[in-house]
Amino acid sequence: MDVVSPEVNSLLPDEIMDTEAMGDLPHSQPDGTTVQSEPSDDTPVPMETDTPMASENLSLCSNAISTDHIQALATSMASGSTLSISSGSQLPISISSTPASLLNLKPAMAPSIATTKTTDSLTGTSISTSGLQKLTAPFTISAANHQIILNKVASEAAKSAGTGPQVIKQEGQKLLVTAIGKSGQPIVLQLPHTCNKPGISQTLGDPKSQAPQFKVVTIGGRSELKPVMGSVGNHLTTLQAQQLKTVQIAKKNPTSSAAPIKFIITKTVNSKGLSPQTSVTPVIAGRVLTQNSPGMPQRTITLSEPHNTNIHSITGKKIAISPLKSPSKVTVVSVASPNSNASQKSVSLPVNVALGQQILTVQQSTSASPVKMATCQNTTQNIKSVQSVAVGGVGSQFKTIIPLSTQPNVQQIQVPGSRFHYVRLVTATTTSSTGQPSGPSTSSIQTAKPMVVSTGAVRMSVPIVPAQTIKQMAQKPLTSATVVTTTQTQQRLIMPATPLPQIQPNFTNLPPGTVLAPAPGGGNMGYAVVPAQYVTQLQQTPFVTLASSSGYPASTGIQTQARLPLNGLSTAESTSRPRKPCNCTKSQCLKLYCDCFANGEFCNNCNCNNCFNNLEHETERLKAIKTCLDRNPEAFKPKIGKGKEGESDRRHSKGCNCKRSGCLKNYCECYEAKIMCSSICKCIGCKNFEESPERKTLMHLADAAEVRVQQQTAAKTKLSSQISDLLMRTTPVMSSGSGRLPFTFVTKEVLEATCECLLEQAKKAEQNHQPQVEAERMILEEFGHCLMRIISSAGKAKVDCASINC
DNA sequence: GAGTTTGAAACT
DNA sequence: CAGTTTCAAACTC
Numbered sequence: 119m120d121v122v123s124p125e126v127n128s129l130l131p132d133e134i135m136d137t138e139a140m141g142d143l144p145h146s147q148p149d150g151t152t153v154q155s156e157p158s159d160d161t162p163v164p165m166e167t168d169t170p171m172a173s174e175n176l177s178l179c180s181n182a183i184s185t186d187h188i189q190a191l192a193t194s195m196a197s198g199s200t201l202s203i204s205s206g207s208q209l210p211i212s213i214s215s216t217p218a219s220l221l222n223l224k225p226a227m228a229p230s231i232a233t234t235k236t237t238d239s240l241t242g243t244s245i246s247t248s249g250l251q252k253l254t255a256p257f258t259i260s261a262a263n264h265q266i267i268l269n270k271v272a273s274e275a276a277k278s279a280g281t282g283p284q285v286i287k288q289e290g291q292k293l294l295v296t297a298i299g300k301s302g303q304p305i306v307l308q309l310p311h312t313c314n315k316p317g318i319s320q321t322l323g324d325p326k327s328q329a330p331q332f333k334v335v336t337i338g339g340r341s342e343l344k345p346v347m348g349s350v351g352n353h354l355t356t357l358q359a360q361q362l363k364t365v366q367i368a369k370k371n372p373t374s375s376a377a378p379i380k381f382i383i384t385k386t387v388n389s390k391g392l393s394p395q396t397s398v399t400p401v402i403a404g405r406v407l408t409q410n411s412p413g414m415p416q417r418t419i420t421l422s423e424p425h426n427t428n429i430h431s432i433t434g435k436k437i438a439i440s441p442l443k444s445p446s447k448v449t450v451v452s453v454a455s456p457n458s459n460a461s462q463k464s465v466s467l468p469v470n471v472a473l474g475q476q477i478l479t480v481q482q483s484t485s486a487s488p489v490k491m492a493t494c495q496n497t498t499q500n501i502k503s504v505q506s507v508a509v510g511g512v513g514s515q516f517k518t519i520i521p522l523s524t525q526p527n528v529q530q531i532q533v534p535g536s537r538f539h540y541v542r543l544v545t546a547t548t549t550s551s552t553g554q555p556s557g558p559s560t561s562s563i564q565t566a567k568p569m570v571v572s573t574g575a576v577r578m579s580v581p582i583v584p585a586q587t588i589k590q591m592a593q594k595p596l597t598s599a600t601v602v603t604t605t606q607t608q609q610r611l612i613m614p615a616t617p618l619p620q621i622q623p624n625f626t627n628l629p630p631g632t633v634l635a636p637a638p639g640g641g642n643m644g645y646a647v648v649p650a651q652y653v654t655q656l657q658q659t660p661f662v663t664l665a666s667s668s669g670y671p672a673s674t675g676i677q678t679q680a681r682l683p684l685n686g687l688s689t690a691e692s693t694s695r696p697r698k699p700c701n702c703t704k705s706q707c708l709k710l711y712c713d714c715f716a717n718g719e720f721c722n723n724c725n726c727n728n729c730f731n732n733l734e735h736e737t738e739r740l741k742a743i744k745t746c747l748d749r750n751p752e753a754f755k756p757k758i759g760k761g762k763e764g765e766s767d768r769r770h771s772k773g774c775n776c777k778r779s780g781c782l783k784n785y786c787e788c789y790e791a792k793i794m795c796s797s798i799c800k801c802i803g804c805k806n807f808e809e810s811p812e813r814k815t816l817m818h819l820a821d822a823a824e825v826r827v828q829q830q831t832a833a834k835t836k837l838s839s840q841i842s843d844l845l846m847r848t849t850p851v852m853s854s855g856s857g858r859l860p861f862t863f864v865t866k867e868v869l870e871a872t873c874e875c876l877l878e879q880a881k882k883a884e885q886n887h888q889p890q891v892e893a894e895r896m897i898l899e900e901f902g903h904c905l906m907r908i909i910s911s912a913g914k915a916k917v918d919c920a921s922i923n924c
Numbered sequence: 925g926a927g928t929t930t931g932a933a934a935c936t
Numbered sequence: 937c938a939g940t941t942t943c944a945a946a947c948t949c
Contacts, residue, residue: 704943710933711943749934776931784946785930 699724707731708742710753715742718754758791773799781806782816863912872904 700721702712707729710716714724714731721731730738746753757771770788773796779785781795781804788795788806795806805812879900883893 698945700944702944705933709943711945713945716933746933753933772932774931779930779946783930785932787932790946 697722700726702726702729706738708739710746715739716754757787758793768793769796770799773797774801775799776801776804778803780804780812782810782812863908863915868908872901872908875900875904 697717697719698713700707700712700714701724703726705711705715707715707721707724707726708731712721712726712731714721714726719731720733721729729735730742732739743754752771755771758768759771768791770791770793774781774786774788776786776799779789781789781799781801784790786795786801786806788799788801794808795801795804807813876897879896880893882888883896888896
């Protein structure tokens with residue numbers, strides 16, 4: 119079940135994207151009248167290419183199910199605000215409308231790459247769509263009537279009928295889209311059987327009773343329509359193939375500041391077992407958690423979200439950098455965005471919870487947008503609570519939304535030498551988060567304590583904003599936060615990008631797996647998503663107290679280590695294995711020669727010289743990462759991965775090129791990874807295959823050596839234990855005299871007596887005028903006699919004691 | 925520990 | 937894409 123606080127929704131960044139499925143990122147025009155969803159052309163972003171994206175695909179959805187998603191989200195907006203419509207996985211559409219404007223959105227009918235731009239003749243408002251494939255059903259958005267019609271026929275009918283709700287019938291279901299106007303009424307994209315009064319958001323009917331559904335979210339103060347998809351023939355077949363998950367959230371209406379709004383996020387859940395044409399659409403009804411004031415009328419907003427669909431960037435710049443290993447969790451930290459255009463209004467609600475991924479969203483201040491300003495103000499006045507919200511997907515799907523820019527809510531940590539501020543995050547290990555509007559877990563955030571999402575095993579410190587942007591952040595009155603826990607183990611964190619002005623124009627030089635997203639409303643704060651492993655370095659900084667259970671050695675310096683999954687090994691595995699320190703001398707640890715760098719780690723306790731692989735040289739490091747990614751987009755991917763079906767579980771992604779080692783030495787990456795060479799290897803004289811006798815011999819030897827090592831280790835352990843025991847038993851303070859050794863009998867008295875004996879011998883020698891040498895001899899002999907007597911007495915005492923005990 | 929070998933990465 | 941150079945790890949002595 120997904121629960122997202124409305125204030126969070128209203129403050130959500132444009133989106134959080136799954137970079138795996140993210141294609142080109144749409145940009146929104148800052149003029150507020152024209153919003154285009156065309157792919158960004160200024161920020162070519164290296165993408166993870168596991169599932170290559172079509173160039174026309176603007177969605178962030180995973181390709182695997184991108185065609186099966188329908189996502190609809192509508193956000194109410196004030197006058198002149200922007201309405202964004204984004205098709206589930208194919209077409210993010212942003213509409214910036216002005217009052218009384220009529221927008222006709224006619225997406226491309228053919229599934230080919232297409233860009234459609236419709237400009238309203240009266241207002242000049244234009245709608246641009248790009249790459250529309252799924253949304254083949256023409257629909258009309260009528261801002262004049264505060265309505266959006268997703269059905270050509272219905273639109274025409276509506277026009278003929280004058281005003282009134284625009285309804286689309288979809289196999290028995292109605293789809294009503296009502297845009298908001300000056301009245302501040304929300305946009306309602308609604309499914310049928312409930313009353314359809316324009317300008318009033320309503321709770322949709324029981325989603326379980328409806329099969330394919332469109333659900334719309336109305337968010338006060340801002341307008342957003344999440345992907346609205348249709349299929350050929352105006353059939354919502356893609357939605358039919360999905361389950362719906364509903365999340366209902368309560369929110370006070372920021373526009374009216376009186377009537378709370380109930381949000382319902384309907385999340386489609388991918389069902390592998392269902393074909394896209396499957397009509398059965400189980401719905402997971404969401405639980406409603408409201409903050410409604412007693413007596414206040416409620417408004418219901420419903421989000422329809424493809425479960426495995428990524429957030430679309432409807433407006434604003436979004437830069438996605440390919441994730442290394444498709445981390446399943448994403449942590450978003452606001453970053454400054456170079457674009458501080460104030461008129462950027464269109465906002466995409468990051469309702470995305472990709473399959474197997476966790477999204478952690480950090481809301482950033484965007485005071486530049488007039489619309490958002492109003493929204494934020496209202497939100498500040500009405501809602502100050504911090505929410506810990508569990509946005510459960512199927513089983514362990516969660517979304518985390520954390521506004522980091524709120525100063526009272528987040529403890530910012532400044533690392534000396536770093537331009538980042540950090541906030542503590544915690545990787546949740548359970549799904550225990552609840553949708554409490556406020557509670558103990560959130561109070562700490564409000565009191566500027568470390569933002570601890572949960573008491574998970576791993577705590578992470580995430581840079582949230584560059585130090586120079588603190589003032590900007592302070593301008594934001596946001597005081598709410600939503601935190602969601604997750605069961606996922608891998609994370610992506612969002613790191614600040616602004617500290618790197620020289621590379622900021624091209625964000626692709628951020629760590630692999632990084633996703634940058636602009637701040638909602640065009641503020642100068644954006645978001646960058648990077649693999650969480652990169653940020654583990656931060657948790658080891660001396661200024662961040664961590665309770666990490668990852669087993670990282672304590673580090674006292676900035677040059678600590680972050681980890682990415684090593685070749686073929688999971689993060690946990692790599693964590694448990696101590697990494698060898700590098701010895702780089704010429705590469706500055708910024709080339710793939712350096713194992714630390716190649717593994718996405720910071721150098722830590724290495725022997726390298728002139729190392730730049732640390733936070734202090736983040737700029738150079740990011741440049742180097744970009745260079746590597748430019749050269750090879752998969753440079754930071756694990757080299758050892760799963761082979762094709764039918765092949766062995768693990769194999770080298772590129773294969774080795776050994777010539778002289780026979781692939782039986784650690785020079786060979788295959789052999790080093792303890793895997794067999796495969797058909798893609800280009801090695802010469804390979805002996806690293808299953809039947810190779812040399813390999814078997816080596817394996818036996820290796821096994822024997824390992825056994826020896828284990829035995830030696832065990833022997834050492836045993837010996838140490840024995841020595842310990844011996845030391846314990848030979849302690850002078852023994853309770854029993856039976857175990858006392860001779861030296862324990864050298865008491866003060868014995869010592870004095872011995873000295874007297876030695877002095878007596880010296881006197882004798884002196885009286886006899888013995889030479890010095892003879893005197894020394896006599897003294898030494900007497901000393902020997904004394905020792906003998908002491909030993910003899912000790913032995914006798916042991917015997918006596920033993921006899922007494924008997 | 926110094927020197928050599930090796931192959932991936934980087935470069936041309 | 938192929939050949940060469942650079943680099944750091946693996947290896948040998």
